[in-house]
Amino acid sequence: MSERSERTENDVLVEVRDLKVHFPIKRGVLFDRVVGQVKAVDGVDLSIARGKTYGLVGESGCGKSTLGRALLQLTPPTAGEVSFDGVELTTLPPGKLRGMRRRMQMIFQDPMSSLDPRQNVESILTEGLQTHGIGADRTDRRRIIGETLDAVGLPRWALSRYPHEFSGGQRQRIGIARALVLGPELIVADEPVSALDVSIQAQVVNLLDELQDSLGLTYLVIAHDLAVVRHISDTVGVMYLGALVEEAPSDRLYNEPLHPYTRALMSAVPVPDPDVEDRRERILLAGDLPSPANPPSGCRFHTRCPWAQPTRCADERPVLREIGGSRVACHFAEQIASGELRPHGVSAQIVRPEGEGDAPGVVSAPTEPGSYV
């Protein structure tokens, strides 16, 4: 974006290094014993520049939401570092961390379940202000809230209403207002538009864009919809089974996807244009996402990769490396890009939803893509 100030070009607001979040899998009725680990996030490095948008895409279960929550310390990370504006968050004492939360806020997918149905909008918005001691008195707080409502395009009469009285799009605006009212610098938006209808989706996407321009906000947008992410992000990171497989500037990622998974993902997104749809070449992935409790060895994508090679892919885990402005975790990215390696057929492997023969787990992924309200 040209309007955005140039001076912030290399100013990093958030720096994540080797972040890991592992959840124990427990068995047993009386005595819990840990029988394994779900490596939801397994070694992610990323940095978000001030005033920019970092988009995180991936399919359900890839760990993108967990990464967002771990970044805000809502889920304690197992290992790794998160620094926010130079302050290391993982070692910060709880009291100090609470103070930092004012500067980093979150917007959730489903506004109906993330807003208290018994609180009216004024009370929802005042709560945060009181907690953080913002605003001198009631009138001052009212002024701040009024300004926030204007910014998100909600009328003043909304203050006395309750969440159920609003439409989905307006509810999401309340969610955004709740995050904005504290004057944060970073906003982590987890699937901000996936529960909304297309016409409403566009309103919210535009609103997020406008707010960034006027307030200089930094966003981490987490979504499964590549088209939405590409639309609002400066940099896009693609996740697969707990790790980044590719990271590139938004336009570059679209024009020159390097990782086989990015290519497959890109070719799977339907485009509302019959001419494009008929011409495009689809890379169909065989089978399902492997279980994060038991990820494949080596490159985690090798079980579904149409370019997988007998050497290296199955036993050596690729690290992110720089190729022409992108960071890619693939041993053969150059050969694939040059066309030296050709895709081959892959037979689908059966993937168990929750381990062999087990009853389905009660815990589901925090956000299911496409849950359509």
Next chain:
Amino acid sequence: MALLEVEDLAVTFARRGQRAVHAVDGVSFSVDAGEVVGLVGESGCGKSVTSLAIMGLLPKQPGLRVGGKAVFDGTDLLQLDDRSRRDIRGRDIAMIFQDPLSSLNPVIPIGLQVTEVLTRHRGMKGETAAKEAAALLDRVGIPDPKRRLKEYPHQLSGGMRQRALIAMAVACQPRLLIADEPTTALDVTIQAQILELLKELVRDSGTALLMITHDLGVVAGMCDTVNVLYGGRVVETARRRPLFRQPRHPYTVGLLGSVPRLDAGRGEKLNPIPGSVRDLLPWPDGCAFAPRCSRRIDECVGEPPELVQAYDGRSYRCVNPEPVPGTVPAPREEESA
């Protein structure tokens, strides 16, 4: 003669002491044999209720009124008694739902659920039915089908469950398949697999497909004819290419302007439709879309807009449609893919 001809279908839910809800308010469209027809619209536009009404699956409750006609191969489905409707359902018309986990019985093995259809409609028994069921699962791309037959729905992944559901739907080689948001609950890469499978089945068997979806991208890749619904009525019908190249109804224009496209540049502004689906004008009082419409004129309110028949099978319900820029030669008849 069309395979399915829906005429003026209306579904009203009335509750005592409350205003009746016109979920579907005069929907008309047709599906030809072997054709893929799309019903597109946002939540609350009546697309799912339309399909449930056609299948006779709406819950029987006082206050439910279904009007109009749904003629399938000469018989009006809405006039049939339960028994003859059950004969048609599953054999001639089959349906696939959005959420495969809630449309499969969790305590019955997949195999039994597939053979049930074969026993009911094709009179198969025992070994023959099991063999056919395995062949069906294999047909829809489920690996190791013999073992899968003994398994329960929770043991399969979401994509596999949807495949199993498709296997059940195509078990009797129906002439019409209704798919209600078949890929909405799935990840994009799995969605691509399922759409490809549906395309293949339609191409190979000549089954007509009624595709109900909110995703314009899915429509662009699959459907021959598209019906756009708003507020319980079809507001525009056109062949796939003309519709996307030159939408005439302002709602269609708005929908297309709202979708972020993968192939558009960063920072290109979206053109959302203002307001929300709740700002609805009842059809008898004018155009339901008028409160949100950018091309609204005085004529939009008062009388419901007539259906305008344009060339090439296109029709729209609008008094002030998006103009056709310049003189446009009539688009070529689209070759079927």
